[in-house]
Structure formats: structure tokens, C-alpha cells
Amino acid sequence: GEQVEQLPSILRVQEGSSASINCSYEDSASNYFPWYKQEPGENPKLIIDIRSNMERKQIQELIVLLDKKAKRFSLHITDTQPGDSAMYFCARASSSFSKLVFGQGTSLSVVP
Amino acid sequence: EAAVTQSPRNKVTVTGGNVTLSCRQTNSHNYMYWYRQDTGHGLRLIHYSYGAGNLQIGDVPDGYKATRTTQEDFFLLLELASPSQTSLYFCASSATGAGNTLYFGEGSRLIVV
Numbered sequence: 001g002e003q004v005e006q007l008p009s010i011l012r013v014q015e016g017s018s019a020s021i022n023c024s025y026e027d028s029a030s031n032y033f034p035w036y037k038q039e040p041g042e043n044p045k046l047i048i049d050i051r052s053n054m055e056r057k058q059i060q061e062l063i064v065l066l067d068k069k070a071k072r073f074s075l076h077i078t079d080t081q082p083g084d085s086a087m088y089f090c091a092r093a094s095s096s097f098s099k100l101v102f103g104q105g106t107s108l109s110v111v112p
Numbered sequence: 113e114a115a116v117t118q119s120p121r122n123k124v125t126v127t128g129g130n131v132t133l134s135c136r137q138t139n140s141h142n143y144m145y146w147y148r149q150d151t152g153h154g155l156r157l158i159h160y161s162y163g164a165g166n167l168q169i170g171d172v173p174d175g176y177k178a179t180r181t182t183q184e185d186f187f188l189l190l191e192l193a194s195p196s197q198t199s200l201y202f203c204a205s206s207a208t209g210a211g212n213t214l215y216f217g218e219g220s221r222l223i224v225v
Contacts, residue, residue, distance in 0.1 A: 097209045
């Protein structure tokens with residue numbers, strides 16, 4: 001019930017194309033779903049999040065979709081650039097909002 | 113941006129050794145977390161705390177103790193280190209829990225030989 005499944009684990013896309021990362025969870029009480037980006041040698045940083053009262057959120061080239069019925073959420077990066085190459089983690093907050101459970105991570109490479 | 117400082121940044125110890133990882137945040141955040149990062153497993157929660165003197169068990173607590181001595185300081189203790197604890201450890205803080213941004217430290221890389 002605690003796990004967050006994240007796929008794919010490795011993603012390689014052409015510069016200028018879109019990249020999509022998918023996550024699924026089991027706990028229907030989850031209400032908050034953030035995404036963190038970790039550049040090589042750096043710490044994870046929050047890039048976008050979505051709460052359960054929304055189905056879609058966009059910040060510049062980042063789009064997050066949430067399907068609560070299916071217990072799935074996803075990150076879409078449009079017009080990818082080399083600077084988007086990094087590890088991406090999805091996460092969900094526990095129903096008590098006391099802790100974040102992270103997915104296994106996706107290593108994204110944007111190639112010319 | 114919130115400041116979270118970890119020490120040491122790198123540590124090598126022998127099997128059975130005693131290790132303490134330190135974390136300090138100066139943002140008056142209530143919540144502090146210890147995660148370990150391993151390839152294929154992402155970030156896994158070891159222990160967390162919502163205030164001085166408080167300790168909550170995370171998802172992978174075996175072999176670890178933790179102590180929150182003040183609002184600023186959160187320590188992770190490995191009293192009998194094993195090679196399976198070789199990992200990259202991150203401390204994080206958050207103002208009021210997981211519904212807010214987690215601010216991570218720079219990480220502490222531990223190698224147990």
C-alpha cells in the first residue's frame with residue numbers, strides 16, 4: 001500500500017521532443033503528488049506538484065496529470081533541452097501528510 | 113532557499129564500525145527526514161521527526177537509530193555498520209510536513225568496507 005511505482009527507469013529522448021514519466025500508487029487516501037529533479041552530483045529539488053483537487057497542472061514546459069480513479073500520475077516535459085537531463089522522482093504524501101514516499105526514479109537523457 | 117547542511121560529506125568505515133551522520137537546518141522547520149538513495153530503489157525513508165525529542169519510524173529503519181536533539185539538529189546513527197548500508201544519505205526538512213516542499217541537504221556518501 002505504501003509503494004509508488006515509477007516507469008521507465010531509463011529514458012532517452014531527442015532534443016526538442018517530449019518526455020513522459022509515469023507513476024502509480026495504491027493508497028487511495030493520497031492527496032499530494034510532487035515531482036523532484038536531481039541533477040548529477042546535486043540534491044533533489046521540487047520542480048512541480050499537484051494536489052488531488054486538480055487533474056492537470058502546467059509550469060512552463062512541465063505538465064503533470066493526475067488520474068485519481070486509476071491511481072496514476074505522470075510528468076510530461078515538452079520541448080526537452082539538454083538541461084532537462086537528470087534523475088526525476090515522483091512521490092506521494094502519506095494521508096497524514098507526515099512523510100513522502102518516492103518512486104524508484106527515472107534517469108532522463110536528452111540527446112542532440 | 114532553505115538551508116540544510118550535512119556532515120560529513122564522505123565517510124568510509126569498516127564493518128561493525130560506529131557512524132554518526134549529522135544534519136542541521138536553520139529555517140525553523142518542524143519536520144526533518146533521513147533518506148537513503150540507492151540505484152533502482154530511489155529515495156527510501158529511514159526515520160523522520162516533527163520536532164525536538166520526537167522520532168518516527170520510516171520505511172527502512174532496520175540498523176539505524178536517529179535522534180532529534182533540537183529543532184535544528186537531526187542525527188542518524190549506525191552503531192554496527194554493515195556493507196548493505198553503503199549508500200548516499202540525504203537529510204531533508206520541511207516546514208509543516210510532506211504537504212510542503214522538502215529541502216534536501218547535499219548528501220553524505222557512506223562506504224562500509
